Amino acid sequence: MGNNQHDVPDIVVGRLPIYLRALSAMQAGGKHYTSSHELAEWLGISSAQIRKDLSHIGEFGKQGTGYSVSGLHEQLRQILHLDREWPLIVVGAGNIGSAVASYTGFAQRGFRVVALFDHDPQKIGTQAGPFTVRDNEEIPSFVKGNHVLHAMIAVPAQYAQEVADLLVASGIQGILNYAPINLSVPEGVHVEYIDPVLHLQKMTYYFD
Amino acid sequence: MGNNQHDVPDIVVGRLPIYLRALSAMQAGGKHYTSSHELAEWLGISSAQIRKDLSHIGEFGKQGTGYSVSGLHEQLRQILHLDREWPLIVVGAGNIGSAVASYTGFAQRGFRVVALFDHDPQKIGTQAGPFTVRDNEEIPSFVKGNHVLHAMIAVPAQYAQEVADLLVASGIQGILNYAPINLSVPEGVHVEYIDPVLHLQKMTYYFD
Numbered sequence: 001m002g003n004n005q006h007d008v009p010d011i012v013v014g015r016l017p018i019y020l021r022a023l024s025a026m027q028a029g030g031k032h033y034t035s036s037h038e039l040a041e042w043l044g045i046s047s048a049q050i051r052k053d054l055s056h057i058g059e060f061g062k063q064g065t066g067y068s069v070s071g072l073h074e075q076l077r078q079i080l081h082l083d084r085e086w087p088l089i090v091v092g093a094g095n096i097g098s099a100v101a102s103y104t105g106f107a108q109r110g111f112r113v114v115a116l117f118d119h120d121p122q123k124i125g126t127q128a129g130p131f132t133v134r135d136n137e138e139i140p141s142f143v144k145g146n147h148v149l150h151a152m153i154a155v156p157a158q159y160a161q162e163v164a165d166l167l168v169a170s171g172i173q174g175i176l177n178y179a180p181i182n183l184s185v186p187e188g189v190h191v192e193y194i195d196p197v198l199h200l201q202k203m204t205y206y207f208d
Numbered sequence: 209m210g211n212n213q214h215d216v217p218d219i220v221v222g223r224l225p226i227y228l229r230a231l232s233a234m235q236a237g238g239k240h241y242t243s244s245h246e247l248a249e250w251l252g253i254s255s256a257q258i259r260k261d262l263s264h265i266g267e268f269g270k271q272g273t274g275y276s277v278s279g280l281h282e283q284l285r286q287i288l289h290l291d292r293e294w295p296l297i298v299v300g301a302g303n304i305g306s307a308v309a310s311y312t313g314f315a316q317r318g319f320r321v322v323a324l325f326d327h328d329p330q331k332i333g334t335q336a337g338p339f340t341v342r343d344n345e346e347i348p349s350f351v352k353g354n355h356v357l358h359a360m361i362a363v364p365a366q367y368a369q370e371v372a373d374l375l376v377a378s379g380i381q382g383i384l385n386y387a388p389i390n391l392s393v394p395e396g397v398h399v400e401y402i403d404p405v406l407h408l409q410k411m412t413y414y415f416d
Contacts (some may be wrong), residue, residue: 008413017409021388024367042390088408095337099307100404105388110412129303137340149415150408159211174411176404180313181233182250190414192407196308196384197317200296200358201225203287203316203382205216206398207357 008056008079009076016076018043023073024109035066082110088150089143089172091163093118093133096178097154104130113148115142119159134148136166143170154178177186216287219289223261224284226251231281232317245273259388292319296358297351297380299371301326301341303336305362310337319358323350327367344374351378362386372399 004073008016022042026034040047051061054072057079061067077083088111090101116131117139118124124135134142142148144149151172153163160179169173174190177183183191216224220282221361230250234242244262248255259269262280265287285291296319298309309324324331324339325347342350350356359380361371368387375383382398385391393400 007286013413014410016413017406020409021403022390023404025389044390049363079413080409081415082409086408086412086415095307095310099303102303102403103402105405109409111405111408150411152404162292173415174408175409176407180229184232189410192411194402194404194407195229196311196360196402198225198229199312199384199402200294200319200382201228201288201290201317202222203358203384203398203400204294205221205224205287207289207294207381 012053012056015045015055016080018045019050019054020073020080020082023069023076026069027073027085030070031069033066034069034072036061038066059181077110080110084110085129086111086150087114087146087148088112088152089115089117089139089148090152090154091117091139092154092178093120093123093131093137093168094156097152098128100154100178101131114146114148117142120157137165139166139169143167143172148172150174150176152176152178153183157181220264221263223253224265224288226253226289227262228284228288231277231284234277234407235281239277242277242280244269246274249359252386285318288318294319294358295322295354295356296360297323297325297347297356297386298360298362299325299344299347299375300362301328301331301336301339302362302364305360306359307337308362308386322354322356325338327388344371347374348378349378351375358382358384360384360386361391361401363416365389 036047036050036093101113112186151167157179180195244255244258309321325342327344332340367388372391388403
């Protein structure tokens with residue numbers, strides 16, 4: 001059951017992985033059916049929003065039984081193209097990059113880190129978890145040779161844009177940026193950001 | 209110039225740290241004035257949205273000159289209560305927890321990690337970057353004794369809820385959770401989430 005690209009609004013696409021994660025947890029807990037109300041309680045998203053979001057992907061809960069956990073789980077995996085394993089590279093072999101490259105949480109969620117790069121001659125060739133750190137200069141050939149579309153940037157902020165440029169020129173189409181700056185990329189390249197400080201600063205608004 | 213709590217919508221509060229980050233970068237680059245259009249271009253947020261967001265905090269750009277970078281920067285720092293340094297603890301001394309605890313990016317953005325905890329006797333007492341790993345059992349007394357309000361959870365998913373319960377019981381009011389599960393906390397406690405896989409999964413929707 002193919003899925004028509006780009007017919008789900010971007011904001012809804014952003015919530016689908018959250019539903020998938022909750023369904024995975026339910027499945028692991030042996031649950032067979034769920035409802036928009038139960039999902040709402042788990043996730044802090046309103047049940048009306050959840051029903052509306054899921055109707056975008058053609059899934060409507062049945063009165064009385066609700067949603068099949070495994071059915072909805074499988075459908076979300078297909079729509080998000082997670083019915084395969086995507087290779088992923090990490091650029092930056094510092095604390096964060098090395099920790100993320102070794103993170104075991106990618107398995108069974110659709111991704112596998114296949115290489116870790118750095119530009120520092122002191123780091124190139126050293127071992128970081130399961131990876132021997134490779135030279136940034138190998139990025140273009142590695143990305144093309146291994147059909148890699150996703151990369152994480154975990155370099156200091158002042159190098160992040162030049163690394164992004166190199167990644168895009170090499171064929172990377174999705175960047176997850178851990179450096180605390182906004183990147184400029186051509187249309188069609190997706191960038192997502194992780195900056196723990198933004199989350200902490202948001203909370204302190206509410207603190208005295 | 210005190211700020212009336214809770215008069216800014218939550219969704220707008222979430223964008224204020226993003227504006228602050230951009231203004232810090234502009235300040236570092238020697239820029240004195242900016243406009244909603246320039247911020248829009250940096251951030252990929254519409255200029256109308258930016259003007260509306262900033263009007264919530266009583267800041268209106270002037271025709272012709274726009275916003276004062278340092279003035280707006282200072283005002284955002286005050287509204288977000290970042291005109292001080294907040295102590296922060298990290299629970300979980302694995303790869304991610306140790307890397308985050310040692311992350312140098314908190315300095316000058318309002319936070320300082322003051323302790324790293326774990327429940328594993330093999331890790332307690334060992335050195336992780338600048339920290340000697342402390343026993344989780346010390347969390348309640350440490351949090352109270354040091355007036356800590358923020359904590360990061362970087363433990364495996366199956367332990368995250370019990371750690372959250374301990375943190376809340378100890379007086380923590382803001383949790384940044386790196387474990388890939390949704391936490392259940394009492395009203396008034398703020399939880400934010402970091403899960404790199406969610407960001408990657410969102411991108412793959414657009415890939416074939």
